[in-house]
Amino acid sequence: MVKRRRFIGCLTALGGSYLLSACGGGSEDSNSGSTSKSADTQATAHASAASASGTAIPPAASITDSAGNAWTLAQGSVYKNGAKAGNTYNVTLVLWYAGSIYHEGTGGQFYAWNGSNWAACNDPRLGGTSADGTTLPASPYIVDKTGAIWTLVNGVILRNGAAVGNTYNVSLVLWYGGKVWHCGTGGKFYVNAGVATQWLPCSDPRNAVAASAGMFYGINGHYDYTYTPAQLVSILKGLGCTSYRVGCTDDPNQLNAVINLAQAFQSAGLKLLVLVNQGVYQSGSTLFSSESAAYSRGFTVGKTVAAALQPYGVTIYECGNELTRQNATVLDFTNAGTKAVDFNNANWPIMRGVMRGMIDGVKSVQASAKCGINFCVADIGAADALWDGMQPDGSGGYPKVRWDITTWHNYAVYGDIFNIGTDGAGPGFDLPTYCKARYGVPFIITEWNTGPEQTQAYRANYITAQLGEFYQARKTHNIQSVMYYVLDSGNNTYGIMNNNVALDPPYSAFKSFTASHPDN
Structure with a gap:
């Protein structure tokens, strides 16, 4: 030896x-x-x-x-x-x-x-991949999921013997949640992002953060359901849900339906998360002409929706739905979205403008409201670029999009959100941990489910398993709510009800879990 x-x-x-x-x-x-x-x-x-x-x-x-x-x-x-x-x-x-x-x-x-x-x-x-929580210099090296060797030599971080970006005076290197983090002598933490040499500011990912209790169990619905607001209140309470997500624009028919829901929910003590459903297109497939035009439209719809709903206790708004996953915004839908270059540089300002507009519009009439921005798959490349005012081409100095809640969609085809692939099948990382440390705001999974092709028995098992995983992480990952998609899909593909009839065993699986796992 x-x-x-x-x-x-x-x-x-x-x-x-x-x-x-x-x-x-x-x-x-x-x-x-x-x-x-x-x-x-x-x-x-x-x-x-x-x-x-x-x-x-x-x-x-x-x-x-x-x-x-x-x-x-x-x-x-x-x-x-x-x-x-x-x-x-x-x-x-x-x-x-x-x-x-x-x-x-x-x-x-x-x-x-x-x-x-x-x-x-x-x-x-x-050995293989280092144990979660391995640190340098306590250990002589870290092995990441790709097999790369990370070391710390004279305060400089090396990967396979080569310097990783411009680091100096590093006192700690950490392997945690599928990512490499470091802390300097000044106590500030940085995470190695999707680009190998890129270090982004963050907090210590090991810090356990619990979001406020009271709205953990949620479900999605639509403004045009035939259920009355009173029926929805009864259904949600029977399921053990305390929160409900519904979308609308400033169209009067949509907005009035959501106002009626908000009135019923306020008196019932249920939380309504409203999706401000403005996209990047001004009509059909025609994009807004500029970032300022997109901002203006976003501001108008955000202001109108918030002004109508504020009197009825609505305090959380999700500003846009899957905007990073439109034909105009993502270059290849098979990419996981962990790199900014996965997104359309030319149309990026349009998306950024409408997001900023919706947030500013909501807060112009309801300054204390919490605004979320929604992402899909593993879109941290998009989230980081928006947060830091960057373009996908790496240029910077643009307006920053800063949200109060990070919201995410996690369908089974995307993978386990706590070990999601960096490029589809690539090495996984803990996405909620990354977001907790990177953005420092609560996390809501506003849509989750398996695929429409699955049997009801499969869906029931999936509901139990996923809720178990989410529930276990709620006190450490700053997860405020997980919102199942959907209450009623009009058929047997996604919903757990159909025309006011429970679809078993998924319905019973959901209800049984909430009954035995209190949101406290």
Whole structure:
């Protein structure tokens, strides 16, 4: 086994060429470094028992793998049963670990034998992904979900031996919730965002934050339901729901229907979250002509809706619905949205304008109201750019969109919101933790469900499992409410009721969970 001092020395010297150096690596494409020693002089004896996991050359003279093959090292080259295994050179260590053969060169790069050649990899003794909460310098290194090695050398953060952005005087590096964070001597925290070298200001993600109780269990509905406001109050109370999300514009028919709901909900002690449902299009598929035009329309509808609903106790408004996921705003719907470049740079100002307009319009008549901005999938690239006044192309100095509540949609196809993919199938991260630390405001999942193709039995199990996950995180992730989509979809695809008839077992699953898990 390689001496511990040498092993740790390699880790702390990552600023050199530990992981990326070709020197000493060797592959099937290498042509240099041939040894003059004949293969005939190498050990060819087979043994019946494999060497112990962790056996290394040196100090051992040979290694026997699980198939009985003998591995040796001579003049920097690796031999298998006396014949060169691939084209290796400057090898300093051969390692048998967990059923595989590895070698290391003088540059520190490890390679794994795949049966015919060598593939670059990490030192297998480092283990897999680091445990959540691992910190530097308490640990010598962090292994992220991609297998990259993070180290801290003289206050500078290195990833695979290369500096990550411009860091200095770093006193702590943290692996938490699928992200790398750091804190400097001044006590300020930063998170490594979707771009590898980008560090964004945040708070310590380990701080547990509990949102205010009283509206955790919610559900979606529509302004044009045939249910009367009194019927909806009765249904929601029977389900154990304390909050309800409904959308409208400043159209009188829509707004009057929501006013009637707000009146009934106020007297019943239920919370109404109103979606101000203004989009980026002025009509049909025609975008607003400018950011100022979009802002003006957003302001008008926000002001009108808030003025009408303020007298009836409405205090939370969601300003826009899935605006980052319109044909005009996202470049490719299959992208997870973790990078700002996933979004349309030319149309970005239109979206930003209508969002800002709705927020300002609401607050012009109801300054204490809480305004949310809605995102989907893993759209932290969009959220970060809006929050910081950036364009998708990386330019800055634009108006910032600052919201009071972060709202998100999380359907099953998007993945687990607490371990959501960075690029579809990519390594996951804890999205509510990221938002809690990054934006410092409460978090509401305003839509969640599985797909419309699922059976009712599947949907019931999904409801129980998801509510369990959400409920467990409510006291740590600043999750104020989770709002199921939808009460009644007019059929059996999404709703848990249809024409005032409960759809079981989903309805009973929801009701049973709320009854046994109090919102306190």
